[in-house]
Amino acid sequence: INLLRMKKKIQYLNWKRNFITKKVKYLIYIKFLSFIVFFLRKRKKIINDNKIKKVLVIRNDFIGDMIVTTPFLRYLSNAGYEVYVSSRKNSLDILDGNPNIAGCFLYHDKKLIDLIKSLKIIRTHKFDLAIDARFHRRLDLKHLFYCCLIKTEILLSYNKSSIRSFNVSLPYYRANAHVTNQLKYYLDNLNIKYHLFDYDIYINPSKNKYVTEFINRYIGSSKLIVINPYGSSEYRCLSDSQLQGICNLFKSYYHDYKTVLIGEGDNFEKLLLPNTIKFNSKTIMDVIPLIKRAELVLSVDTSIVHIASAFSTKCISIYMEPLAQDAKNLKSIYSRQFSDYKYLKQDLFLDGKYIKKNNPNLDFQINKDLWAPNDVNGKQIVFITNSIKSIETKKLIESIKEYI
Template identity: 40%
Template sequence: MSLKQNLRELNWKRNFADKRLKLRIKFLLFYLIKLFLPCKTNECDLSKVKKILIIRNDHLGDMVVTTGLIRNLAKSGYQLYVVSTKSALDIVKFNPYVTGTIIYDDSTFLNWIKSIARIRKESFDAAIEMKFIRFFDMKNMIFCSYVKTPILIGFNKSDIQSFNLSICNYPHANHVTEQLKQVLELFNIAYDDMHYELPISESIKTKANLFLKEITANNKKVVVLNPFGSSVARLLSNKQVHIICNLLSAKYKTIVIGEENRSKQLSLPESVAVFNSASILDVVPLIELSDLVISVDTSIVHIATCFNKNTIAFYADSDPNQPANDKKSVYHYKFSIFKAALEDYFNNKEYLKTHSPNRMLPITHDIWAPNNKNAKQILFDQGNMSNVDDEIFKNKLVQSLKTID
């Protein structure tokens, strides 16, 4: 091993040690905060529950997949309320199974305090915190603890005194719908196929129909392309967008969706149309009326699943349990294991004392897979989608298109 390699490895070891120390200090602070959280009694009579709060303080795609749970609970006679971010609540804006919604906003400390004040104006017979991925969010934990309810249900929360019902769940590769079924089983509900649904207004449908009439011609099929993900790592490059458009130009009219300012940064072919939307709901009828959906963003993939659309979904290969090929990846894997262990024991120590669940790191591309028989999932090894080799990208896309066309 060269001097340069030795120095690099020493630097990785030092960074690894620094990260471990900082994380230990962070969780020590969390432990102190946890001592002061409100405590629930262990008595839980689910037979008396009528009014339920679904706590879904995360992203659009998470809300889409939760619509199956909401429907099954409501059809069993429960009154459903949902708390989430403003954008995610758009997903259930016209959902007939939702009685009411409350906005959660933790963008600033003041907004977070206001969110707690808002939720405390209501009381519920039970509240269900839906996050089951092993990622710890202290602000969300405190928020949940102050919901007015005698029964607070969560995943892997046996060591959090504010929760008095904990559902054991250490998903390695099971799809998200399998985790949602555990909630229904807790309430002894016989569930359906857990399909997603996204009701919208007639005015939104009309807008999409008018747009399609204006831009479609020559009996071409319509493809909806979303090249923008929720993070920089999930953005397609301009070259990749051109590869997609060129491959589709003979058979399809391509419509790019996404934030207007992002779309303007792409140098798109003249034949490509851009659909500007004020809300995620605006693209729903567009997806429903399309012949094909191509996306790097899982929320769009899940919306396409609502209609069993032909879909090509680009995912990063997120299996953290694969053997690492280099020392840097080894240290990253070790840190991920260390972090997961701290989170597991912080949340669920009481359960882990007496049980030995499979605590492998979750494979998120399996957990959040399209769940659609007409979808093709393309996995890439690179962390940043835009760094995928153009030829590899093109070849995988061509193979997927052959199975659809």
């Protein structure tokens, strides 16, 4: 017993030593970054913002992020601005047919050479105003440098008071607000009035034709249920047994409906469930007309939820929030403490001037609130778990039953 205690004590001491070493290394890293960003261009204070005409919205992330940004783009355009957008390819696809956009710039950062090419292209243009519209507070160096090197008189973001290149930094530290509130905050600063914040998605005629042919062939006069079992990460995906249970539930409740599964990748290719139909799609654009024409959508936390919101399609979405830490698991505690330390240093690196003066609440944004469905027909089920697959199928089914 004494040997076992000794072994655990040595193990805990080792974890603590690693924790302290990581903190020191990360502090040195942040100090080095502070030295580097000091040499980035310092933009002048704004003298006259009445000459703003050409605006760049820097989105540079994923499909769901772009969907929730579409009302922001609409209000900028309606206010008379010439609106351009920078983002990744899949996100820019969402803007296909959008009349509020004057042009798009592809952001590609998989390799350094790709990032340099993206910068080279966008620096051939000059903007009156560039808005960093990314939502999370975590540091993304590639994105940060990209923003700082854009040719613009005004560079606007939130929580960037310590970065010289941003000459407008708005403080935003609300942990439980919906993502659209951050965009409204920008509109308030620009003195742009807004009302409804419904999403804009325009359907490509060729994609609509493809879905019409699919429905005529496989659905006929039946009503349509669409299930999306896969998220961007493995821990956000349904298991095959959970999916089977959900399909059985819908079959028992909706006799005149047909169930269609959507997804991509190896797991989707191998998926075989009786009494279901698989919808083969090459891009998210193929799925959009299907979501619009569905009577009901069930999805894990991913862009499908926001597509359903755009069309006010009835949607049951499965979200999760992480479990509380196990007080007996010291390794987990040290890991969480280091994560908290790292993000505190990032906040101070980006917005230290404001934080030290005003002492805002630095709690991180709550995912279920931040990315909740933005429509009365969107119903959200939240589980306290670290993985969707760990939810008991019976418990999951009972929760879904409440909404059907």
